[in-house]
Amino acid sequence: MNTLRERLLYLQHAAGAGASFVHQLLNADPELSSPFDMNPGQLAKAGKISLSRAGRICGTLKDLQLRRIDLPKLYAKERAGWFTIFDNEYPPLLKTIYDPPAVLFYQGDPSILKNVSPLAVIGPRKPSEEALAIMNTLLPPVLKRKFLIVSGLAEGVDRLAHEISLSWNSPTAAVLGSGFHHIYPRSNVSLARTIAHSNLLLSEYAPWQKPNKWQFPERNRLISGLTKAVLIIEARERSGTMITAGTALEQGRDVFAVPGSPLKKESAGCIRLIQDGAKAVLCSNDILEEF
Numbered sequence: 092m093n094t095l096r097e098r099l100l101y102l103q104h105a106a107g108a109g110a111s112f113v114h115q116l117l118n119a120d121p122e123l124s125s126p127f128d129m130n131p132g133q134l135a136k137a138g139k140i141s142l143s144r145a146g147r148i149c150g151t152l153k154d155l156q157l158r159r160i161d162l163p164k165l166y167a168k169e170r171a172g173w174f175t176i177f178d179n180e181y182p183p184l185l186k187t188i189y190d191p192p193a194v195l196f197y198q199g200d201p202s203i204l205k206n207v208s209p210l211a212v213i214g215p216r217k218p219s220e221e222a223l224a225i226m227n228t229l230l231p232p233v234l235k236r237k238f239l240i241v242s243g244l245a246e247g248v249d250r251l252a253h254e255i256s257l258s259w260n261s262p263t264a265a266v267l268g269s270g271f272h273h274i275y276p277r278s279n280v281s282l283a284r285t286i287a288h289s290n291l292l293l294s295e296y297a298p299w300q301k302p303n304k305w306q307f308p309e310r311n312r313l314i315s316g317l318t319k320a321v322l323i324i325e326a327r328e329r330s331g332t333m334i335t336a337g338t339a340l341e342q343g344r345d346v347f348a349v350p351g352s353p354l355k356k357e358s359a360g361c362i363r364l365i366q367d368g369a370k371a372v373l374c375s376n377d378i379l380e381e382f
Contacts, residue, residue, distance in 0.1 A: 098123040099175045100162055103194035104297050105151040110309075112138045113193040127152055171271055171298050172197045184209065188316040188342050192295035198271055199291040203262040204317070206239035208382050211314050211339070213332050214248025214324035219357045222324050225349055226251050229322075232375035234261035238382075241266065241317050243310060244279050244286075248324050253282060257290070264317065267294040268310035269302035293317075308334060315339035320381060322347045322372065326360025333360045336369070345381060347372045 099113065102123065106112055115138045116126050126134060135145035155162070166173060173196045174180045182204045185191050210233065214222060226248070234240070240256040242249040244265040256263035265286050269275050271294065274283045286292055295313065296306065314335060315321050321339040323346065326332035339346050346369040351358025365371045372378060 095122055095177065096175050097163065098127070099177075099193050100166075100173060101152065101155060102126060102148075103192075103295075104162055105148045105155070107297065107300055110190040110192045110295070112140055114190065115139050117193065127156075166196075166298070169271070169298050170198055172201065174201070180204075182317055184318065185313065185316045188312060190312070191316065192313070194295070196271070196294050196297065197291060198287040199289070201291060203239055203264060203291050206237070206262055208236065209239040209241055209318040210378070210382075211241045211318040211321040211344075212248065212252035212324065213242060213314065213321060213335055214326065215330060215332060215357065216245050216247040216249075218247045218251075218325050219355065221351070222248060222357075223251060225324055226255060229349070229372065229375050229378070230255050231259060233378055234259035236379070237261050239264060239318075241314055243268070243307075243314055244274070244283060244292075246276055246278065250279060250282065253286060257285065262290055264291040264293055266310055266313045266317070267292060267296070268307040270294060270296045270298040270300035272298045273301045275302040307331070311335040312338050312342075315342055315344050318344060320345035320347055320378075322349075322378065323361055323364065323369075324349055325351065325357040326364070327356050328359040328363055330360060333364075336360075336364055345370065347378060347381075349373075 102113055119137055131142055131146040131149045134149055135142045173194055176191055176193050180201055234256060240252050240263045242252040244267060253263050253265055274280045315338050321344055323332060323336055336346050346364060348361035348364040348369045350361055350365055350371050353362060
């Protein structure tokens with residue numbers, strides 16, 4: 092832990108995630124020279140976290156030091172790369188959001204993050220029958236331009252977005268709500284391996300961290316944060332997709348929505364977004380002209 096970069100890795104590993112915790116420590120101690128010598132009470136106060144969580148983090152850090160575990164070598168063995176918010180490789184768009192992760196883990200080719208046209212594609216896990224037809228109509232002209240499609244590797248629209256990108260040999264990045272050893276849902280393990288081989292998996296969670304419900308809303312801020320715009324294929328008025336749309340607007344990202352029948356619940360969210368100022372997408376040119 093001789094460099095700030097390594098100290099960030101150890102803290103992120105021990106904390107499990109929690110961008111705000113690491114940023115609190117960085118604000119108080121930009122070189123992170125003191126957290127490793129703090130007791131749980133001191134760490135809880137400095138990081139503004141509960142005493143119980145601080146105790147777990149202190150215990151993990153102490154265990155790593157006692158066992159002399161070399162985390163950089165361990166991550167390399169697991170084929171997991173990582174960059175910190177201070178590295179040149181860190182996605183510049185992500186630095187502009189309110190709470191970017193101090194450390195981002197990856198498998199695959201991080202160079203695709205340099206793509207000048209990153210677009211998030213999101214929607215429900217159980218889309219209507221029309222969703223696939225809509226995506227197969229809207230996305231190919233975009234993918235011919237080699238846009239980077241970012242999504243969350245969930246079932247439904249996320250999966251379709253990744254698969255269509257792969258079929259057009261266009262770059263795609265999947266942002267996980269868990270570590271690389273715990274792909275969720277399990278039905279997408281094969282797809283995740285394909286993406287990791289030729290494109291990119293991203294996570295702010297260490298490879299061994301299992302999925303928890305609260306991690307997926309946290310993950311969604313990265314999907315929009317990595318991109319210039321978010322395309323919403325379908326959304327019910329109360330849904331995780333609408334929460335991500337709200338996050339995108341807070342981050343200053345463009346929001347595109349595909350209008351649908353007002354008689355369908357799957358269209359209600361998109362119609363509401365368009366009423367509130369989102370751009371209605373009727374054809375691929377509606378997306379392309381914004382880039």
